[in-house]
Amino acid sequence: MDDASGTLGKSKVSRLVNWIVSTRVWRSIIRHGNPDNDLDRMQAVFTNFFLHIMPARVHVHTLRPTATLGLGVIALFLFFILIITGVLLMFYYVPSVDRAYNDMKDLQFVVSYGVILRNMHRWAAHGMVAAVFIHMCRVFYTGSYKPPREFNWVLGVVLWVLTMFLSFTGYLLPWDQLAFWAITVGSSIAAYPPLMGDTIRFMLLGGQEVGQGALLRFYVLHVAILPIVISMVLAVHLWRVRKDGGLARPREGAGGAHPTSAVGSGDWDTGKTYGLMALARGVTPVVGTQAPEEEVTAWPHLTFRLLVVFVATLTAVTAVSLLFDAPLEEIANPTHPPNPSKAPWYFLGLQELVSYSALVGGVIVPGLAVLGIMLIPYIDYSPEAEGVWFTSDRGRKLAWKSSLAGAVSVPILIILNAQFGLRTLWANAPQIMVDIVNPATALLIGMAIFSSTVVRRTGSRRLGAIALFSSFLGALIVLTIIGTFFRGANWVFVLPWEQTGAGH
């Protein structure tokens, strides 16, 4: 009986569905048929505004979790979560020094679900900073920045910097102690570049002191200017993925040979024809470079995976937000900074460098590091094993060794600086010397020498790039760990279990 009624119910439902999809209205919105065949599956992606950023067909390699770890997509979904939660928070938050902090308290204790939305916004922001950075590491180690994807790597680095600016401008808004002293320190770093510095600071703050002008400016940056800019760069970034031939993946054929035009060469001659929507320019799904059987339709193979990643991301953010509240310090006190006064974890590596020299550690070294990372694909453009993790076994070993070298050299340099720092040997040393002779400069020079030595010894620019990027990565991680766990009140060295201050 149950079975019979079930069948009856199902057939009624399917008849209703059939009727709906056959109506004139439905067919005016969804122009393709039921995606139960390849043509309609491709149409489903190709004719949909929201899906057409995806190719109609994707290579199976692109779908492998180990190829991408899904990091770019996770970062994108976190960005979506941030837009939605951020817009909702704007309904209650007023960017005024008199109200901002109270509005945060209201969100926490008065507004229904306000605390969850604020938590989600904060934790998704932390997640996005992490996901964007790890995504960059993935792209680097799989050699996915090689031609023709050089410029998309540059756009990716720009997106990383914009993400950091977005997160920085964001945690200034609650107008708590963290916010106030972060603006104070951040705008003072911006004042260090010669000639322009004080003008930049004045423009950022809208005055000489950190106050209402500064809060409003950082608010406008956070909710209008930076989101618009990052969305535009993001659009170009995703568009370039398509135009550059999809995600990077290992070349077909033995020995990395790269057939550019195999049509009619006998490699592939099945007599099939393909609509333009199945094709993309460049080295990827181009007809003839591989059998089309290695590609599957994006619907449902890619779309389903995206849905799974989205659900997983949203679940993770929600779970963390239910378990942990976003930090909120005491209300801003313009007289006394908290002690220790620490930035969120992703800026603590930078704070450690700034604690040696603001000009070198806060402006020159980060600037050169970002510039150097941007230039990687213009220095290493060898079409060597793209899409392969670490290029080779040798690359993998070098990556481990270099990141270890970078990691170990940081504490060594810091101890050397503490023992034989310029000021301890020469108390009245001119400031320019103090700026130049510090761990940040030594790290930068050490990395440059190390990686150029690797290039000379091995003759491989790819290995040189691996040495450079890995030592940078190792150093950054250790600097962050030191800043987080080994710096206490008055920024003096402490052991992690003797920490007293609040973390972020």
Place this chain on the structure above:
Amino acid sequence: MSKDYGDYQLEEGGRGEAKEKESVSRRSLLSIGWIASLVSLIGPGLANIRYLFPNVLYETPTAFKLRKPAEYPPNSISFEEDRRLFVFNDRHGFRAMSAVCTHLRCTVGPFGPGKGATSRCPCHGSLFDKQGRVLSGPAPRSLDFFRLTESPDGRLQVDTQDIVSADMYFKV
């Protein structure tokens, strides 16, 4: 006939002259026009940047009054909370020293008791002595000393834009 011919001639000549005068071709005239219209965008662009620099600031004045000299105990260092500065009162007289770290503008910590007391910045650990000199840490220069005067109502007065040397004392 001849007149007509002459007119024709004249016209011909006029055209010729015009052609010689018209050394600017259509193409370059248009490109000059386009470049000029683009150049004209620079002005409004700069105006928008200038717009971001306020002309009037509603900030705390840089010159302000402190307490009366007698309210500072002899041989003491007082911290003026709202003004972020130290007032030294020793046998030579009064001095006002900024408590704003020259590194990244955090407020430096209090001086301990004793002669060699130091002040440490909580943000990045710069260490200063009572002369404002940097003993260690990233601070690029000494803490500033400000000129002290006496206001007509007998209170100490400071102008934070008037920076003086560390050994300049104000005697009451």
